[in-house]
Amino acid sequence: xxxxxxxxxxxxxHYRDGQAALKFLTEGLGFTLVASYxxxxxxxxxxxxxxxxxxxxxxxxxxxxxxxxxxxSALAGQTQSVYLVHDDPDALYGRVxxxxxxxxxxxxxxxxxxxxxxxxxxxxxxxxIGTYAGELGK
Numbered sequence: 278x279x280x281x282x283x284x285x286x287x288x289x290x291h292y293r294d295g296q297a298a299l300k301f302l303t304e305g306l307g308f309t310l311v312a313s314y315x316x317x318x319x320x321x322x323x324x325x326x327x328x329x330x331x332x333x334x335x336x337x338x339x340x341x342x343x344x345x346x347x348x349x350s351a352l353a354g355q356t357q358s359v360y361l362v363h364d365d366p367d368a369l370y371g372r373v374x375x376x377x378x379x380x381x382x383x384x385x386x387x388x389x390x391x392x393x394x395x396x397x398x399x400x401x402x403x404x405x406i407g408t409y410a411g412e413l414g415k
Contacts, residue, residue, distance in 0.1 A: 286333060287326075287333060287334055287335060287336050288335050288336075288357075288359050289335065289336045289337065289338075290335055290336075290337045290357050290359065290402060291337065291338050291339070291340055291353040292337065292338075292339060292340065292353050292400050293339070293340050293341075293353045293354055293400060294339070294399075294400070295316070295320075295321055295322035295325075295337065295338060295339030295340075295342070296320055296322065296339075297399060298337060298339075298398070298399070298400065299313070299322065299325060299327075299337070300376075301376050301377060301378070301398055301399060302327055302335070302337065302398075303327065304376055305372060305373045305375070305376025305377065305378060305398075306361070306369070306373055306376075306404060306406075307330070307369060307372070308327035308328065308329060308334065308335065309327065309328045309329075309330070309334075310325065310326075310327055311326040311327060311328050311334070312324075312325065312326045313325040313326075316338065316339050316341060316342025316343065317341070317342060317343055318339070318341040318342065320339075321338075321339035321340075321341045321342045322337065322338050322339045322342055323338055323339075323342040323343070324336065324338050324342075325337050325338060329361060330363075331361075331362045331363065331364070331410075335359065339353070340353030340354070353400070354400070354401075356401050356402060356403065357402045357403070358402065358403040358404075358405070359402070359403070359404055359405070360405045360406075360407070361404065361405070361406045361407075362407065362408070362409070362410045362411075363393075363406050363407065363408065364408060366384065366392055366393045366394060366406045366407060366408060367384060367392070369406055370384055370394055370406075373396055373404075373406075374396065377398075377399050378396035378397060378398055378399075378404070379396060379397040380394065380395075380396055381395040381396060381397050381403060382394055382395040382405075387407070387409070389409065390408075390409065391407040391408050391409030392407060392408050393405060393406050393407025393408060393409070394406055394407075
């Protein structure tokens with residue numbers, strides 16, 4: 278990954294089924310797996326890093342990755358929300374829905390100039406994808 282694409286904010290999302298989430302995040306949303314380390318339980322993920330093409334990325338893991346629960350693993354099962362900047366949300370929409378996402382807000386143009394949508398992943402987390410890169414992105 279190009280160091281220029283690294284940004285200082287990396288949301289962390291935890292899942293009950295880390296392997297299924299990893300598949301959804303890479304095959305559905307289009308993240309690129311950079312690193313993944315196994316957890317204590319068979320098939321669990323202690324830590325994964327996934328890059329986003331527009332820069333930055335997320336970190337994720339499984340709730341059962343450690344022998345003792347911690348504050349991060351307690352997030353699994355709670356609704357979390359992440360916004361992703363994408364230059365062509367129309368192209369991503371069918372792919373992410375085909376990967377099992379439930380549409381919360383379909384493709385639409387917002388009055389502030391963004392085009393995007395929101396989906397719920399298989400564990401209930403919200404993923405909003407849009408062209409709006411914030412005021413800093415102008």
